[in-house]
Amino acid sequence: MANNNTLLVPQASQALDQLKFEVAQELGIQLSPDGYNGNLSTYQAGKIGGSITRRLVQIAEQSLGGGMH
Incomplete structure (x- = not known):
């Protein structure tokens, strides 16, 4: 069975880890x-x-032109 969680951009893993720590800190976890x-x-x-x-x-909405408001 193939892993569907494969990152298309390998460097994204580091960015996601950083985001995880930032979010956890903001939430006090x-x-x-x-x-x-x-x-x-x-x-x-x-x-x-x-x-x-x-x-x-x-982030995706901003990069696509401001999102759907």
Whole structure:
């Protein structure tokens, strides 16, 4: 089975990791620097993921000409 989460731009992985840490910090959630975050609750992980998604959508809308307001 193919991994559908393959990044088309390999450098994007670093940018996404940075975004994850920024969002977690803004939400007051401490992430482990070693990459293991099994101590996070499902709620916390969802808050981080949802915030990242919102931010990526905003970036995409801006790059496409200001979004749909």
